[in-house]
Amino acid sequence: MKKIFFALFLSILFLSSCEDVIDVNLKQGEAQLAVDAFLNNLDGNQTIRLTITSAYLDNSPAKPATGATVRVTDQAGNVYNFADNDNSGKYIWTPTGNQKIGAVDDVFTLNISYGGENYNAVSRMKRVPLIDSLQVEFRDRDISGIKGHFAELYARDLIGRGDCYWIKGFKNGKFNDRPTAITTAYDATFDPSGGIDGFTFIRPLRRNSFDFVDNANRTGDERLPPLNKGDVISAEIHSINENTYDFLKAVSDQLQNGGLFARPPSNVPSNILNTNSNSKTKAVGFFNVAAVSKVTKTAN
Numbered sequence: 001m002k003k004i005f006f007a008l009f010l011s012i013l014f015l016s017s018c019e020d021v022i023d024v025n026l027k028q029g030e031a032q033l034a035v036d037a038f039l040n041n042l043d044g045n046q047t048i049r050l051t052i053t054s055a056y057l058d059n060s061p062a063k064p065a066t067g068a069t070v071r072v073t074d075q076a077g078n079v080y081n082f083a084d085n086d087n088s089g090k091y092i093w094t095p096t097g098n099q100k101i102g103a104v105d106d107v108f109t110l111n112i113s114y115g116g117e118n119y120n121a122v123s124r125m126k127r128v129p130l131i132d133s134l135q136v137e138f139r140d141r142d143i144s145g146i147k148g149h150f151a152e153l154y155a156r157d158l159i160g161r162g163d164c165y166w167i168k169g170f171k172n173g174k175f176n177d178r179p180t181a182i183t184t185a186y187d188a189t190f191d192p193s194g195g196i197d198g199f200t201f202i203r204p205l206r207r208n209s210f211d212f213v214d215n216a217n218r219t220g221d222e223r224l225p226p227l228n229k230g231d232v233i234s235a236e237i238h239s240i241n242e243n244t245y246d247f248l249k250a251v252s253d254q255l256q257n258g259g260l261f262a263r264p265p266s267n268v269p270s271n272i273l274n275t276n277s278n279s280k281t282k283a284v285g286f287f288n289v290a291a292v293s294k295v296t297k298t299a300n
Contacts (some may be wrong), residue, residue: 013126033065033270035285039072040238040292041100041125048082048091050114053284057264064089068114072289075107090188101289104128106241110287118275126163126239128291131155132200134235136227138298148225149299151237152203157188157197164245166290167201170234171227176212179255183208184240184248184284198229209235231299238290243271247286 009179015128026162036049048066063148067219070082070091080101082091102108104127112119132154157163167183175300185205188196210233212226227233240248 010161033119034062034261035112035283035287037110037121037287039101039288040290041102042292042294043100044095046093046101050089050091050112064167065114068112070112070281073109074113101280104291108289117279117281119272119283120275121271121273123241123287123289124289125289126241127158128165128237128239128293129155129158131235131237131293131295134233134295135298136233136297139226141209146223149164149227149229149231150225151227151233153206154200156200157198161187161197162242163187164240164242166238166240166248167205167209168236168238171185171212172232178207178214179252181209181211182248182252184245186245229297229299232296233299234294234296236292236294240288242292243269244286244288
């Protein structure tokens with residue numbers, strides 16, 4: 001009887017008319033400061049983006065949080081001041097000469113003053129392995145049945161348990177920001193239970209960031225390769241803290257959470273804290289300062 005009832009329920013669910021309008025009355029909650037503060041030791045400007053959270057069903061662009069005071073301080077007392085010169089919510093630090101942000105094992109503190117509240121966060125720059133190579137090859141038929149150029153990163157996890165990394169792929173200067181391309185590694189595999197330390201990254205980690213074409217959402221039978229001849233490919237490995245690894249995993253899970261059996265949305269962790277423990281005003285987002293290894297290659 002239970003099986004019959006379940007089958008009947010599914011039939012009603014999928015065959016019923018979808019013309020009825022359902023008004024969802026959700027509590028909007030308080031708007032919060034959202035902090036995107038992923039810094040690194042590469043050359044050039046560094047950016048911290050501040051926005052204001054919006055209602056759950058509001059798909060409009062995030063409103064910039066302007067008028068904040070933003071600075072980062074390292075353990076040696078060096079201060080990096082970030083300025084929002086065009087009121088876009090993008091606070092930028094511009095280096096002088098060959099200046100970079102810190103070195104491996106340095107501890108950094110982020111301070112933000114906004115709306116009468118003060119927030120801070122702490123991050124240690126972790127070590128990062130060198131990239132052995134970035135291979136780009138032409139395959140007549142990949143395992144997915146696609147013909148074309150494919151990229152694969154080769155790097156070896158550093159010896160010692162607990163190293164975490166964010167592997168990024170770029171094509172012709174554009175970061176692969178698809179949710180399915182968020183690639184994080186714990187040592188040489190996907191998660192702490194893998195137990196693979198000091199080895200070459202497993203194959204999914206070597207390839208996932210370079211799947212630049214979303215064939216899953218294409219119409220028709222045509223399946224395009226991720227790369228074409230002449231494309232310029234860059235690979236970056238960013239060192240991240242273990243709590244940053246947990247944050248990125250949670251973000252990836254939420255962005256890909258959908259379908260009939262989707263889990264209820266849950267809060268993503270944050271290391272941005274209000275310095276006034278008695279204040280009810282909170283912030284979301286994350287702060288991490290990374291060491292980066294990088295390599296670039298052209299598909300030919």
